[in-house]
């Protein structure tokens with residue numbers, strides 16, 4: 001399949017799931033996760049009209065995106081990976097959205113960077129929805145306090161993000177994230193990857209983060 005075909009197939013999957021859920025596909029942002037892929041692999045998707053892209057490492061994003069943005073000034077960059085506080089300033093400078101706000105020290109670092117740069121990326125608070133020790137994300141129990149802290153510090157909190165446990169049915173975790181977001185009065189839901197876009201859309205995802213289904217397997 002060409003990149004155009006892959007993009008069209010993804011749009012068809014999102015549209016089909018949205019139709020069943022009686023949702024407007026326009027309310028779902030496809031974030032093309034281009035981590036590990038060189039700019040030559042990204043350009044065809046930009047040429048096909050895709051504008052939202054995700055990277056998981058600040059350094060890699062900084063190496064790839066300034067050049068691509070000169071060609072496509074309306075491209076939007078989402079940072080979806082765990083973020084070290086000492087990279088917050090660069091992250092805020094580069095990104096239009098940060099999906100991995102997950103602890104007070106990072107809230108503080110991002111708030112300082114917002115003050116220093118005047119930039120205001122959309123922020124998603126990442127929730128460790130399966131309570132997995134090895135995974136990033138705030139514990140469910142700690143979320144209300146972290147949300148208050150983020151909002152008080154001046155972050156624009158667009159919603160919640162999760163990566164459910166691997167290799168088991170993700171739908172219960174997506175449903176839980178949606179419920180927690182609703183209870184917190186948040187509308188944004190960053191959930192769903194290549195293998196579970198349909199479940200995520202049916203349970204309310206506003207942002208799906210898709211890598212391998214668009215770019216092929218990563219090395």
Ligand SMILES: *Cc1c(COP(=O)(O)O)cnc(C)c1O
Pocket residue numbers: 033035056080081163193194195209210211212213
């Ligand atoms: C890599 C990555 C994705 C995309 O995963 P695929 O399975 O390749 O679609 C989505 N979200 C995060 C946080 C990632 O790191």
